[in-house]
Amino acid sequence: MPDSKILIIDDEWESAIVKAVQRRLEDEGWLTVIVKPQSQWMVGDEFESAAIYAIEDERPDGVLLDVRLGEHRDDQFKGLEILRQIVEHYPVLPVLMFTQYAQGPARDTAARGALRWNAPVDFIDKLASPEEVVLRLRRLMGSSPEIIPIGAHLQVDVGAETVSARRERDAGLEPVSDIHGMKFEIFRELAAAWYRSPGELVPFSRLERYSEGEEARASLRVRIREIKVSIGKALGVQLGANDLIVNVRDRGYRLAPPQV
Amino acid sequence: MGPGGLVRLVGVLVLIFGLVNLAVAPLIGKAMFAHLWGIEPLTYFGATLAIIGLTVTSVSYLISDVIRNRRQQAEEDQHFAERWTQVTQQYFDLFNHDLGRPLRRILGKEREIREQMEAADTEIPVSVRELLDEIEEQTPSFRLMMSNIQVLIELETPNTGETIQAVEPGEVVRRIVDRYSLVAADANKQIVWWSEPTEFGIVQCDSSAVEHIVTNLVDNTVRYAESFVEIGLTRDEKNFYIRVWDDGPGIAARYLPYLFDRGWTPEVARREERTSSGLGLFIAHTLSKRYDGDLTVESVTSPDPDHHTSFTVTLPLCSAPAHTPGDTQA
Known part of the structure; x- marks a missing residue:
């Protein structure tokens, strides 16, 4: 989802922790917009009006929202009030609550109140790594993008049904030959699972749908070997058993981005 | 009308019947029983009934009064406990937030330093990298410790409300x-997970409880695994199962009975300095039982080549909570 716009509403926007997350979001190819109150007063009401205005004005694809906005006792849960307004007026806008109150009464209050179980709202605590924030936002905003970047050297274009690779970091992407049809479907399944959650493995049963013949497992193994040879050639490296597509304890395969 | 009211009504009716008997005894009793006793038996009968009726009515009033007082006291106690819980949780929330602030600063600075060093294109000394990694590695432990304290507050407080809701265990x-x-990954270990069926669907459970249980198990296995942790999610008609497997050295059979005890760690048994609080497995086990489930462990120790813990x-x-909170103190 490159070019997606993320709105960051946090009274600690100048802190190193928020900046690290902002940088990681931008590395992901997303645009970030930070909400700052117009006046010098950093109080919850100012944030509330600035946030609602920014959503209307910027039309973001996702929101990263703090719960505590300001030091005053009344602003302790101001973010939940903003959340309620977003859920009411923009029910499909994904919101990731980025807060120290990711568990306990504040989260429960929000979950029991305005939110349905399938509302695109989630909580993550502020000590989460920037990578964790990105993964959670990815899933909130939709788990199957049209273009899935895999590390710096590979990319899957789901619409065009192509896998592209580059040998050098600054070089352009070139389509990898020989990955079409069922081989593309196998690689797309693996890439989509990796994009959702890097530790997720795809069971053999799911991948064997893209195999032919009586020996589905053996056929799958052959196709995987062919995919690795084609991508290895495009990257200019020889991919071993533990590179790119890894067999995990004979349960399934998972993707491991190549370290070129 | 409750049983107390019914007893009271019967008592009053018996009393009235007894009084009526006493009233009519001088009129009809003599004619009926003149040849039997000096005072006609209807008087005795009426007086006995009146006494019984009066006793039953008074006792029923007395008992209902005692019950009402006890109920009122229990409600007051519960209100106090709920208020105490609320105050404790609010206090903990603030404590968590305020304690998190300096840690967020440290963590933010660590990430900034790391980025600046990487951008400078110079080799980062191994000792500096290890120091930065150490800060990053301790963060999940801190997060888990804070959430474990929160769970302990809930577990040891009576009448804490549980939230049974639609939960996606895969998520x-x-x-x-x-x-x-x-x-x-920093410790050269890998975690993988899978679910069968792949589209696992939803269950009705307490989302926080499932998250606490599995987080504590994963935190434990990541610590002891040699190189690999696998989480498998399966289901049948009645239950769903989460298996957390690691290829660590295994747990000796003599320790298994104590594994879910509060505060127990292998170091306690070996009289060494503790490296963890010993709360994680206790919390995971207690929460599993609380939701009418279970947590079991199976282990093969090294030097067996198949050494592992599962x-x-x-x-x-x-799910529905099987036990009231507060009965969990081990």
Whole structure:
């Protein structure tokens, strides 16, 4: 989802922790917009009006929202009030609550109140790594993008049904030959699972749908070997058993981005 | 009308019947029983009934009064406990927030330093990298410690409300793997997970409880695994199962009976300095039982080449708390 716009509403926007997350979001190819109150007063009401205005004005694809906005006792849960307004007026806008109150009464209050179980709202605590924030936002905003970047050297274009690779970091992407049809479907399944959650493995049963013949497992193994040879050639490296597509304890395969 | 009211009504009716007997005894009693006793038996009968009726009515009033007082006292106690819980949780929330602030600053600065050093294109000294990694690696432990304290407050407070809701166990496992993958990768360990069926669907459970149980198990296995942690999610008609497997050295059979005891760690048994609080497995086990489920462990120790430890959480597809909180203190 490159070019997606993320709105960051946090009274600690100048802190190193928020900046690290902002940088990681931008590395992901997303645009970030930070909400700052117009006046010098950093109080919850100012944030509330600035946030609602920014959503209307910027039309973001996702929101990263703090719960505590300001030091005053009344602003302790101001973010939940903003959340309620977003859920009411923009029910499909994904919101990731980025807060120290990711568990306990504040989260429960929000979950029991305005939110349905399938509302695109989630909580993550502020000590989460920037990578964790990105993964959670990815899933909130939709788990199957049209273009899935895999590390710096590979990319899957789901619409065009192509896998592209580059040998050098600054070089352009070139389509990898020989990955079409069922081989593309196998690689797309693996890439989509990796994009959702890097530790997720795809069971053999799911991948064997893209195999032919009586020996589905053996056929799958052959196709995987062919995919690795084609991508290895495009990257200019020889991919071993533990590179790119890894067999995990004979349960399934998972993707491991190549370290070129 | 409750049983107390019914007893009272019967008592009053008996009393009235007895009084009526006493009233009519001088009129009809003599004619009826003149040849039997000096005072006609209807008087005795009426007086006895009146006494019984009066006694039953008074006792029923007395008992209902005692019951009402006790109920009122219990309600006051419960209100106090709820208020105490609320105050404790609010206090903990603030404590958590305020304690988190300096840690967020340290963590933010660590990430800034790391980025600046990487951008400077110079080789980062191994000792500096290890120091930065150490800060990053301790963060999930801190997060888990804070949430474990929160769970302990809830577990040891009577009448804490549980939230049974639609939960996607696959998403819960994904989040936990997100959290621990980087830490595991830094220690040259890998975490993988799978679910069967792949589209696992939803269950009715307490989302926080499932997350606490699995986080504590994963935190434990990541610590002891040699190189690999696997989380498998399966289900049948009644239950769903989360198996957390690691290829660590295994747990000796003599320690297994104590594994879920509060505060127990292998170091306690060996009289060494503790490296963890010993709360994680206790909390995971207690929460599993609380939701009518179970947590079991199976282990093979090295030097057996198949050495491993495997924890299996069993939870019903449709949960309801099996125990009241507060009865969990081990």
